[in-house]
Amino acid sequence: xxxxxxxxxxxxxxxxxxxxxxxxxxxxxxxxxxxxxxxxxxxxxxxxxxxxxxxxxxxxxxxxxxxxxxxxxxxxxxxxxxxxxxxxxxxxxxxxxxxxxxxxxxxxxxxxxxxxxxxxxxxxxxxxxxxxxxxxxxxxxxxxxxxx
Amino acid sequence: xxxxxxxxxxxxxxxxxxxxxxxxxxxxxxxxxxxxxxxxxxxxxxxxxxxxxxxxxxxxxxxxxxxxxxxxxxxxxxxxxxxxxxxxxxxxxxxxxxxxxxxxxxxxxxxxxxxxxxxxxxxxxxxxxxxxxxxxxxxxxxxxxxxx
Numbered sequence: 371x372x373x374x375x376x377x378x379x380x381x382x383x384x385x386x387x388x389x390x391x392x393x394x395x396x397x398x399x400x401x402x403x404x405x406x407x408x409x410x411x412x413x414x415x416x417x418x419x420x421x422x423x424x425x426x427x428x429x430x431x432x433x434x435x436x437x438x439x440x441x442x443x444x445x446x447x448x449x450x451x452x453x454x455x456x457x458x459x460x461x462x463x464x465x466x467x468x469x470x471x472x473x474x475x476x477x478x479x480x481x482x483x484x485x486x487x488x489x490x491x492x493x494x495x496x497x498x499x500x501x502x503x504x505x506x507x508x509x510x511x512x513x514x515x516x517x518x
Numbered sequence: 519x520x521x522x523x524x525x526x527x528x529x530x531x532x533x534x535x536x537x538x539x540x541x542x543x544x545x546x547x548x549x550x551x552x553x554x555x556x557x558x559x560x561x562x563x564x565x566x567x568x569x570x571x572x573x574x575x576x577x578x579x580x581x582x583x584x585x586x587x588x589x590x591x592x593x594x595x596x597x598x599x600x601x602x603x604x605x606x607x608x609x610x611x612x613x614x615x616x617x618x619x620x621x622x623x624x625x626x627x628x629x630x631x632x633x634x635x636x637x638x639x640x641x642x643x644x645x646x647x648x649x650x651x652x653x654x655x656x657x658x659x660x661x662x663x664x665x666x
Contacts, residue, residue: 416584420583420584421580421583422579422580422582422583422584422585422610423571423576423579423580423606424580428571431570431571432569432570432571432572434570435568435569435570436564436568436570436662437570438662439665440665452609453605453606453608453609454602454605454606454609454610455605456605457601457602457603457604457605457606457608457609458571458601458602458605460601460605461600461601461602461605461664461665462570462602462665463665514584514586516609517587517588517609517610517611
């Protein structure tokens with residue numbers, strides 16, 4: 371179930387994705403939140419910092435810094451998590467993930483659910499359109515980001 | 519099967535782990551190699567940089583920078599990969615992982631093998647002893663690093 375708070379944080383994740391697109395990067399953004407409070411926002415940094423592990427979710431987790439626990443957090447991401455990010459969600463015991471879209475990339479929702487993570491897919495038209503545009507304009511960069 | 523080359527790179531991963539220990543950090547080190555050539559070495563940066571995603575393996579992958587492919591690489595790590603790092607190995611399609619030890623932490627070797635990754639466990643006494651000492655001396659830091 372999407373709440374109003376979810377919509378607000380997912381919009382921030384989308385804005386991060388759009389900022390990444392404007393920088394010439396992979397347009398995927400993320401927010402880590404706890405009890406209605408934003409801990410950090412991030413976006414894919416492959417192009418901007420030459421950092422292959424800095425997917426949107428990872429960048430937000432890095433920016434949030436050391437946390438005693440993640441068991442009371444929600445992770446928002448404009449695009450469904452890859453296996454690196456899904457593994458991280460499980461390792462960090464993040465209990466809830468809100469995904470902007472799983473049309474342009476997906477497949478790890480089952481893995482997350484099998485590990486007890488609540489997965490909400492927003493099917494957000496703006497998130498879908500931005501990734502559509504990116505994949506059409508920069509297919510080689512997209513292939514590199516998902517190691518294909 | 520461990521080769522002489524494997525022993526050499528695993529020793530570098532151990533030296534990185536030892537350097538991390540000497541800095542007051544989590545003593546886990548890693549090397550990414552291709553065809554006998556070191557691409558990067560790294561070590562856990564939780565304490566040193568306040569970075570919770572920089573496990574040893576992740577730090578080596580970040581330092582190696584953007585790669586067109588990982589399909590011809592081997593990842594060395596002093597300690598068996600957590601779910602974040604195991605997910606990353608699968609996502610990046612790294613075909614081979616050499617693990618210093620899986621006594622003090624483990625459990626994701628099966629996940630890796632199910633995804634076609636060759637897993638070699640060296641059962642290295644120095645790697646085991648270093649983690650033993652760390653876990654005994656800094657149990658809270660260790661618990662934080664594996665989100666327990």
